[in-house]
Amino acid sequence: MPQRLRDAIRDVPDFPKPGILFKDITPVLADPVLLQLSIDKMTESASDFAIDKVVGIDARGFLFGPSVALAKNAGFVPVRKQGKLPWKTNSISYALEYGENILEIHQDAVSPGDRVMVIDDLLATGGTASATVKLLKELGAEVSCVIFLVELDFLDGRKNIDCDNIHSILNY
Numbered sequence: 001m002p003q004r005l006r007d008a009i010r011d012v013p014d015f016p017k018p019g020i021l022f023k024d025i026t027p028v029l030a031d032p033v034l035l036q037l038s039i040d041k042m043t044e045s046a047s048d049f050a051i052d053k054v055v056g057i058d059a060r061g062f063l064f065g066p067s068v069a070l071a072k073n074a075g076f077v078p079v080r081k082q083g084k085l086p087w088k089t090n091s092i093s094y095a096l097e098y099g100e101n102i103l104e105i106h107q108d109a110v111s112p113g114d115r116v117m118v119i120d121d122l123l124a125t126g127g128t129a130s131a132t133v134k135l136l137k138e139l140g141a142e143v144s145c146v147i148f149l150v151e152l153d154f155l156d157g158r159k160n161i162d163c164d165n166i167h168s169i170l171n172y
């Protein structure tokens, strides 16, 4: 079954920039069996942790985060690209495999001592996830684990993320 998941992820060369091999997860989303499997595997990866909040990263972390949050009996918190969150925010600039941007979180989205799990679809350089972990730690949260569907091993992005428990369902 994980092989079916791996086979469903489509390689798109030179997107969004020349030289980038883009891993397209939309065929996984379109298949209810593979979507459920992805959510189940991501949830299982965090089975050792009691979690107060699941944090999803804009935008593809939102595709899995709320379902995993429900499975973990936890709330969901969005970390968003700049200018999308209406209340008081903390922000951080970061670089990713093909650009740079600013991420924001609501200042009241997590409380000091909250045990949080971070979810995204893919780990490349780790710039995005590392910035998210920094935002959460600034607010006093305890980042229990960081979970991805896909990890690009050759970029070694996990070394940039300040968390002892990083797990991916599929490695390339």
Ligand SMILES: O=P(O)(O)OC[C@H]1O[C@H](OP(=O)(O)OP(=O)(O)O)[C@H](O)[C@@H]1O
Residues within 6 Å of the ligand: 057, 058, 059, 060, 061, 095, 096, 097, 098, 120, 121, 122, 123, 124, 125, 126, 127, 128, 129, 157
């Ligand atoms: O490990 P990194 O090098 O930081 O790259 C990984 C990030 O890049 C993608 O997001 P993107 O910024 O393309 O946004 P999207 O989810 O809105 O497509 C992906 O969903 C991760 O969030």
Ligand SMILES: Nc1ncnc2[nH]cnc12
Residues within 6 Å of the ligand: 020, 021, 022, 023, 024, 096, 097, 098, 122, 124, 125
């Ligand atoms: N190669 C890649 N494929 C899909 N999403 C990405 N985000 C960063 N790098 C990526």
